[in-house]
Amino acid sequence: MSLPNKMAGVPTQDLPTPDPLSADAPLPNPLPRPEGELEALQRVWQTPRGWRFPTVVNNNWIGVLYLGTALLFFVLAGCMALVMRAQLAVPQNDLVGAELYNQLFTTHGTMMMFLFAVPAMEAMGVYLLPAMLAARDLPFPRLSAYAFWAYAIGGLVFFSSIFYGAAPNGGWFMYPPLTSKEYSPGINADFWLLGIGFIEISAIAGAIEIVVGILKNRAPGMTLDRMPLFCWAMLVFAAMIIFAFPAVIWGTILLELERAFGWPFFIPERGGDPLLWQHLFWFFGHPEVYIIFLPAAGMVSMIIPAMVQARLVGYGLVAMALLGTGFLSFGLWVHHMYATGIPQLSLSFFSAASFAVSVPTGIQVFAWIGTIATGRPRLQVPMLFILGFLFIFVLGGLTGVMVAVVPFDWQAHDTYFVVAHLHYVLIGGMVFPLLAALYYWAPSASGKTMSKRLGTFAFWLLFIGVNLTFFPMHISGLMGMPRRVWTYPEGMGLELWNMLSTIGAVVAALGVAMVALDLLRNFRVSNGAEGNPYNGGTLEWLPQGNYAARSIPRIHSREPLWDNPDLAEQVRAGRHFLPNTATGLRETIVTSPIEARPQYIAIIPGPGWAHVIAAIGTAGFFLSLTVEWVWIASAFGAVAVAAVLWWLWTGTDLGPVRDSVAIGGGIRLPVYVTDSRAVGWWAMVVLLLVDGTTFSCLAFTHGFLWLVNGDAAWPPAGTALPELVVPAVGAALVAASAVLLWVADWLLRRGHVIAMSVAVLAALGLLLAGLGADLAALWETGLRPGAHSFGAAVFANQFWQGLHAALVLVMALYLAARAWAGLLDPTRRVTFDNVRLFWTYTVVQALAGMALTHLFPRGLGG
Amino acid sequence: MQVAGFSPIPAALAGLIVWAAHFGLIYGANAVACARGLAGGRWLGLPLVPALVLGLTALALLAVAVIGLRAWQRLEGGLSGQEGENEPRFMVWLTLAIALLSALAILWEALPVLLVPACA
Structure with a gap:
């Protein structure tokens, strides 16, 4: 499909004619560039070294740290899975007892969802988006850094609770009454409720950053329909976090109020109802699956065109599918509750919605297959992982359609069939694309590709391992093996399938070890990298410094590097917009949300300690509350608030430090605006959407x-x-x-x-x-x-x-x-x-x- | 406060916003009808829940049709007319595509009311 891309625009009155954004206008800035211009830019964007390193805020570093931490949690939660598989290898095993097993599967699920999958995707967004949009950084770099530190510190403490027998043990979806004070008197459940609190804050902080960054920090001329599909996917991802996370935040508040003070939201004897929790949890929990999957789909839509050297088939349809999935996935939550006695017709609505959501997903799959068919596939490592993704994810999707059918679900409910389905969807839909992305984009961070030999080994071990682990679970599930049992009796025909699963898990673990080995040997973060080994067409393959591209390119198409082979050289030479630091501070161009016309220059903050201290305070606050150290929690809370105020006082609202600055092409922009063009205004509006959604959950609770x-x-x-x-x-x-x-x-x-x-x-x-x-x-x-x-x-x-x-x-x-x-x-x-x-x-x-x-x-x- | 140039985004999502309202309403209506024992009642001589759901569905489909047709006309008639030149054609195309998907989802989700008893 091709659409005429009229460069929309009567130039607005403060712009000179001819429109400096049009392809006919001369390049915005002339050569030669003034002496010392590049050095000044480098100095302003310098990375802090030594003991000051924790103050770093630049997205290149925070993104990589963020992703590395997420991968660490993936490995730790994976180790828990290996312990569980070892326990289940043979019947009547006594390697771990029932209580530890409960903590293992709960923590495994919770960590994979909250500490690996969502943060890994936010990390990819923080790392890739500025480069793809040719922004110097996202608009609120300290917010990303704060989100990262709160998550890293809090996540590690949360994980270590397993060593003290204090880890949550009620399943990752924490159903009351099992998790109520009566049946879970210890602090295990509180570790989940409060321990996950800061992860939610961190996720929302990241989502605000991503929404505002994508809508307001694109390269001039990058209209919405020229935006890379990964950016579309991240936009929908962040919007979904904004509307889905409030439900679980509100549910968590209610359950903690019930546990701590006896407010009976979920206790039927006093007018409560445990189903209220299930509604709130799954209103978050189902969209969560798509929150994880959509960025992965966006990555796939970026990687396939580079691998086959052809433009994506059906760009517009794929963008439509991403938006459609974002909405429709909110109409699925009750399909986790088929067995709760909700009226049949109500269930049927959700069953139909579950079918409807497969339409946009199907569109994307066909677009990918069509693109592969029009191009010349090269079997490099990222492409292997993409093919693995298609195979595994489609299988998981098909079992998904099976369990969307109410009568079938009643048979498969709470069995290993569901375990098989959800792992096929999540590993196929998220882990494989993430690994493809890791191999594809690693050169943009480290300047060299990772090993083809190790990568190919890793792929085959993972592909075989994952299928060998989870395919037999379909069978053991249909034979009636329930989920979440710590052992099973002999003589029921389950031995073979469980042994196969355990062997598969070991094979898959070897695959992960290969990836880790490859990372250790071939991946080093640098302040900027050159080269485009896979010949990608989008802006992240421009020569990069810590400040992203030297000058911010004028965009006329979806794959600017394919359409203008000189672009990289022009950008490096400083011939496009803002080749310097105009104010002597860190800054980026803010553009209009649809057409990406330059509006003003936003000054963005550099390294600092305030947000690091605020993050420590936030994580400390929630974790000390868990163990009921109220005074220590108050102290941490006070530190967090004080640090946030210090951060705002010194780093924000600097005012008009210059009247206006020239960015090239005859465009002069203000450096300070106060109306709806300002990024701060947008961030506040997005935050209020979070707030409003939470209030809707409150109203729903009453109703x-x-x-x-x-x-x-x-x-x-x-x-x-x-x-x-x-x-x-x-x-x-x-x-x-x-x-x-x-x-x-x-x-x-x-x-x-x-x-x-x-x-x-x-x-x-x-x-x-x-x-x-x-x-x-x-x-x-x-x-x-x-x-x-x-x-x-x-x-x-x-x-x-x-x-x-x-x-x-x-x-x-x-x-x-x-x-x-x-x-x-x-x-x-x-x-x-x-x-x-x-x-x-x-x-x-x-x-x-x-x-x-x-x-x-x-x-x-x- | 006017948010310059933002309106094509909510406009493009209009079909899905109608879908969300429709879905919420039919689910809510059935839940209340079953919880309050109203499902046996009749409305205009028809069984209450199916009549209500089909009525809401007709309304929702009408709204989506209007959204889709307007977008179609703007695509056919070129965009330089009364809408002005600042609205990228892509956003109008997106409005239409999203309206079609929404119509499919709305229709699909309402059909069970003809097959399944309301509160069994």
């Missing part, structure tokens, strides 16, 4: 529990709600704080900075008073969270509103401090704008929350 309890028990008999007067006053106060913020804006625009800060503090008072009045009125009626799920839901709402009030409190004080320190004025006001955005959201959410507490039960006639 679901109402449905389960019946109108008469919502609220339960004997529960009185406060008269409407008090909440009405509270709502008015909360709304008034938003009005006062509008006044503060008016004051700021007129330069009355101190008066503005007074208005902001007054608005803070109104917000806190309004929320406090509502809470006090509820408390006085005698309503308590522990008695019934109604009270629990109401106070969960209060908890969420209180958390926002606390955040607004910190923000308001920070804003006032900036004002008093003279760091805020009518021009330099991004801090104010972002605080106002969050605050306004908080007000709207508080009003919706009050309606949920006071109006929803009344509206039911209760």
Whole structure:
């Protein structure tokens, strides 16, 4: 399919004619370049050395560290799998006992999902996206670095819990009542609930970075339909994290509130329902599978064209398929709950949706096969892994269609058939593409290809090993072997299949060892690499420094390196945009979201300690809470908050350090903007989407529990709600704080900075008073969270509103401090704008929350 | 605050947004009907749940058809007309392709209502 790519555009008025982005215009910058220009660029982007190395923020380094850590967790979780396979090799084995086995399979699943698969994909995004988009870095490099450190520290502590018998043991999806306080009294379940907390924060931080980076930091002229498919995939990936992770975050909060304080969300005797957990978990859990798969699909769509030296067939259809999968995969969560007694018609909706989602996936598979057919395949190592991926993933997809059929699923439910299916999908759909990507893109980091001999060995060991491990599980599953059993009796015909699986696991482990050996021998990170060994057509194969490409190319097609053989040389010589450091700081071009027209130059922060300390504080906070060291947790939390404030104070909202700068082609850009062009504005909006989704889960909790309890028990008999007067006053106060913020804006625009800060503090008072009045009125009626799920839901709402009030409190004080320190004025006001955005959201959410507490039960006639 | 040049993205996703609303509504309607024992009821002389689901489905398909047809006309008529030149053709094509996929998914998911009892 080919679409005419009209270079859209009447040039906007501040651009000279002819349009400097068009292919007819001369190259943006002339030769020779001024003396010392390149040296200045290198100096600004220098990597910190020695004991300062942990302060590094550049994506080339953070991306590789991130990926290396994810691969470490892959190996560690894989070792756990080997112990389990050893235990299951023969019947009645006593290598590990039931309790340790429970911890092993729970930790294996949890680590593979949360500590390997999602972070590995974020790592690939952080590493590859700037180079592919020809951005100097992603817009918030310290945020990526923070996400990495919180994850690396927290993940290692989480893993080590297995050595103390403290690892979670309720399965990676942690169903209550098994994981409730009654049946899991120890801290094992808390390790999951709190220990995974920071991973979720880290994933969301990464997702915000990726969405904003892809939409706002593309090379000039790289319109959406010229964007590499990996970027499309990462855009959908990050958007899915934004809408899926809030459900598990909310579920985790509820389960931890139940375990710690006895709020009965999942206890039927007191109006709760364990199915609430399953809904929340799988609303995250099913999209999670596609969160892992889509970036892998994006990688495949990049690697195949290079391997066969042909353009991808059906670019537009593949982009459509990625978006379609992103949506449809949210309509599948109940297919994990076929055996829970949900009405048959409801199950059928999800069964049909499970078929529907295979349509876009099928489109992609045919596009890949078509591309291979139009080109000349070269059997290099990445291509081997791609072929392995197609074979294994298609098999997993087919068993997926089988278990999407409700009656078949009832037979296969909770057996090794499901274990076989999910490993075929995840290993085929994610691990093989990741290994293909590792071999394909390693030269872009280290400057040389990895070994073809070791790689080929590794491929065959893994391909044979994986099939030998998991294919027999289909059979043992159909014979009735349940998942998650630590042993099985003799004489049921299971011996052969289990022995084959164990042998397969050892073979696959040898394959992983080969990859590790190859990495040790042939992979070294460098500050920049040259060469394009596989002759890829996209921008990551431009000559790179720590600052990515020397000059930022003007883009006219999807495979610029194939269409313009001189591009690499032009870019290296500095003939394209921004060949220098225009402000003497780290910077990148910010472009418009659809057409990628230059909008402004964003200054991005360099190395620092603040985000590292914040990450240590965050991980320490969650982990000390797990073991109930409340005071130590508070100390860690305080350190984290202080470090974040220090980080913001010193590294963000620098204001207009220059009026404007020239980037070439006659384009002059501002270095500071405050409206919806600003990357900070976008990041805040994306964060509010996360927040809004979490609030929707809160509302769903109310609706679901109402449905389960019946109108008469919502609220339960004997529960009185406060008269409407008090909440009405509270709502008015909360709304008034938003009005006062509008006044503060008016004051700021007129330069009355101190008066503005007074208005902001007054608005803070109104917000806190309004929320406090509502809470006090509820408390006085005698309503308590522990008695019934109604009270629990109401106070969960209060908890969420209180958390926002606390955040607004910190923000308001920070804003006032900036004002008093003279760091805020009518021009330099991004801090104010972002605080106002969050605050306004908080007000709207508080009003919706009050309606949920006071109006929803009344509206039911209760 | 106007977000310059952003609107083609939500526009392209319109079909899938309709799909999401439809899916949420038919699932929610059936869940409430079964939990509250309303499934035996009738609406306009038809069994309640199938009538409701088919009605919602007709509405959703209509909405997707409008989205798809508008995109089709813009593709056929060239884009230099009233939409202005700043909207890349690709985004309109994407709108149409996504509308088709959404229509397929909506239709597919509603069909079981003709075959399966609501609350068994």
